[in-house]
Amino acid sequence: MSLLQRKGWQRVWLIIVTLLAVVVLRACASEPEIALVIGEPWETMRKRSSAPIDPAIPGHFWGRLPKSDARLRLADPQYGFITPLARYFTISFKGDESVNVVHMSPQVEPLLLDDTLKVVLDLQEQWRKGGWTPNRVREFPSFADTPQWRAQLREVNKGGTAYWLASDKYQVMLRVNRFKDKNRPTEERYLISLELSKSRGVR
Structure with a gap:
């Protein structure tokens, strides 16, 4: 193959890789999201978010669900993070x-253990990089991909919980439990629960 032909193929591959990157970025960007900051006005969240959600009810403590599957994006310049798409997703208002x-x-949907750990460890890594710190670690150590953690999560009535703090601004509770999936009785499936709220401080 001549030098000219090799350069031609290099250009073709460069174009293909660039197009694939654009497709992936657009796919991620097109996924509906709820982008919020704890404590901000409900309407500010609605305007920032690409997933539709109903207005708050003045004078009521209640909550809403997005009208489609959606990611959560904590829109904080320092402590922000993004979750995978969620089907169960409620936001309460004061x-x-x-x-x-x-x-x-x-x-x-309920996930296999490998996929569950991938989601949980990615969230913890985002928090770690953003300056969050584990909280209550003596009772509730952070998740890890170890034989001990895998054995604990496989126990039907045990599971695991971890707590993280973003200074005095936010706190997160992250929980994983085994899920008995009637549609896939031979598979080990898991549910992840996440609660994000205003920080109550180190405990």
């Missing part, structure tokens, strides 16, 4: 129409 607490399961 009587002053401010964002209060998020409860969600960052998945669209």
Whole structure:
């Protein structure tokens, strides 16, 4: 193959790789998201988010669900993080129409153990890089991909829980439990639960 032909093929591959990268980025960007900051006005969250969600009810403590599967994006310049798409996803509001607490399961179906650990460890890594710190670690150590953790998670009534703090701004509770999937009785499936709220401090 001549030098000219090799350069031609290199250009073709470069174009293909570039197009694939654009497709992936657009796919990720097109996924609906709820982008919020705990304590901000509900309408600010609605305007920032690409997933539709109903207005708050003035004077009431209640909650809403996005009208589609959606990611959570904590829109904080320092402590922000992004979850996978979620099907169960509720955001509560206070009587002053401010964002209060998020409860969600960052998945669209029960996951296998390997996939569960991938999601959980990615979230913990985002928090670690963003300056979050583990909380209550003596009772609730952070998740890890170890034989001990895998054995614990496989126990039907045990599972695991970890707590993380973002200074005095936010706190997260992350929980994993084995799920008995009637549609796939021979498979080990797991549910992840995440709660995001205002920080109550180190405990």
